[in-house]
Amino acid sequence: MPIYEYRCRACDHEFEAVVIPKGDPPACPTCASGDHLERLISQFAVSSDGTREMNLKSARKQAAKIRKDKQVAEHEAIHHHHH
Ligand SMILES: [Zn+2]
Structure with missing residues (x-):
């Protein structure tokens, strides 16, 4: 808001x-x-709050994506190793 x-x-x-x-x-x-x-x-105050929130959200999203990619990569490595 x-x-x-x-x-x-x-x-x-x-x-x-x-x-x-x-x-x-x-x-x-x-x-x-x-x-x-x-x-x-007070464009500065409003936009800096909004930007900070957006950066936080996109950073979390990015971290979650990296974790997921890593899990997939590890899973595939194990999968290929056993076959
Ligand atoms: Zn007053």
Whole structure:
């Protein structure tokens, strides 16, 4: 879920909020106002989190694939050895 940074124009408080699609819009945790929020551009924070997660997933996927290939190779080596 995307996390956005907001600034409340009512009390000048900055905070991060997880934005739930089709959910309620965030409100300021300090003054509970949802009408004076300004969404800050925090592409760096959002994209770095996303990239890290994707890298982790693809690294795990890659590791699993390498393990599987190794098992298959070992199995084939044993198979060929016995025949
Ligand atoms: Zn506020």
